[in-house]
Amino acid sequence: MTVEREPTQSSIDRGDRGRLKILQALEDQDTSVTFDDPLEHDMVLNMGPQHPATHGVLRLLVRLDGETIVAAVPDLGYLHRGYEKIAENMTYHEYIPHTDRLDYLSPLANNVAYVLAVEKLAGLEVPLRAQYLRVICAELARLASHLVWLGTMAMDVGAVTVLLWGFREREKIQDIWDILTGVRFTTSFTRIGGMANDLSGETSAMIRTFLDQFPENLAQAEKLLVRNRIFIDRCEGVGYISRADAIGWGLTGPLLRAAGVAHDLRRDEPYLVYNELEFDVPVYEDSDVLARFYVRVQEMKESVRIIRQALEKIPPGPVNAADPKRVLPRKERTYGKMEELIHDFMIVNFGINPPIGEVYHAIEGSKGELGFYIVSHGEGFPWRLKIRSPSFVNLQALPPMLKGGMISDVVAVIGSVDPVMGEADK
């Protein structure tokens, strides 16, 4: 992206050679700004890719008239690692760790979304216990992701305390992940046809302890913001997008629900066991930064409700499907049993070979619709894997949200979109 206007002869003639000299000194490969008219007040400002408020390597070019934004152009690709290409060159199992690195704030939800798509393709039924466990995982991931959003977005508009409180709560969730999955961050917890491990009594007790204290801590953080005059003034009416535009731009998740559309894939296209759990879908009409704040905070409360019910209802039983040709055996069994060793060898080396076909499966991730479109040619690796990442599509609507606003609101609006560049750049 280059913004370039060559100096005209008239501007040189006008005698502003001194300024031209400075501008030439500022010129580099990426950006150069020159003025035809000395009274023109349009200015192009480059934000990012290294900017604390852009939540990653998002680059934004804004054209300003004074302090008002005339136009904004996001520039992506600084974190492009070619995950769709990588997927075509490895087996379905091998790809699971790569899904952690998409939306790295909610790795567990990505794991769940990916294996659900593969299982749909392969026609695998997963035991009920694993489905409940996946619900718990996905909702914990939503909480963790929303807590980071709450902290960073509040910090972007000047409230630093909430950042610390948000991260403190997230730390507790990561401690749970540590016990549940073995790692705190890049979890890779799901397996095709089940889970890597079962939910132990210790872990569920830990989750319960967390849930018991979390709503109160969340309410305290909320109290710091919703009665805070500065916060409300910075958020109210900022970053507006109309309902029709929100649908047209393909927004999903909290952004769409803040625009007055009651759409939640957990309810509208139920997957796992969401239709057996009771929860509300918070919807707000204002479609500004404040409405998005309320939607996400309400969603966290709903997530707590969902996890509570899932812990209550989770049945005993296996967490892996009884399909030895396609589901990895437990590692310790491969050491002593011939059958399991053969299956392990076949699955690891040649993959699970789902039938020829194509599927798309989406879950309601913390940022919106997270979907995987997989084309299989009957081989051990996907022929094509497309990631429908919510951050990518949501970021597209940034220019219409920013247009006409103030330069100081940019960080608030980016915070309310909550993009994760690992996912947007793939």
Add this chain to the structure above:
Amino acid sequence: MKDKILEQLNAQFRDSIDSVNEYRGELTIVVRRSEIGRVCRFLRDDGELSFDSLRDLSGTDYYRPHDRFEIVYNLYSLKNYCRIRIKVRVDQTDLHVPSVTDLWPAANWLERETYDMFGIQFDGHPDLRRIYMPEEFEYHPLRKDFPLMGIPGSLTLPRK
């Protein structure tokens, strides 16, 4: 719902539909390339079907002699909670597809991504630039004839 979609589409566009198939409960309709704009407009504007949201748009390289590429449109109806997939086949000799950015602004970046990764030209797109790869990059990485390791020298390093 799926029967209704097929019925309506067959009544309106009998000649432009190449094939229909259903797999794992997902409906896929292959549409002739020149008609994609009309079919999408009908699906979006029809009061009953109301596929008002374009959720995804991507390409696939099948690496075959005829109709090498497929462009996939993933449409969702917020009214009926229904999802369908529309496909368009593109031959290697003529990589042009009509753009749907006038129907859904969401198609803008998705088409740019497909152009970047497969080199498909979307006619009528307001700003068809690469989105992930640098502008001066000469290849289209998701094509099957592009090696996983990349091509040495294809990316210029930053100037010192």
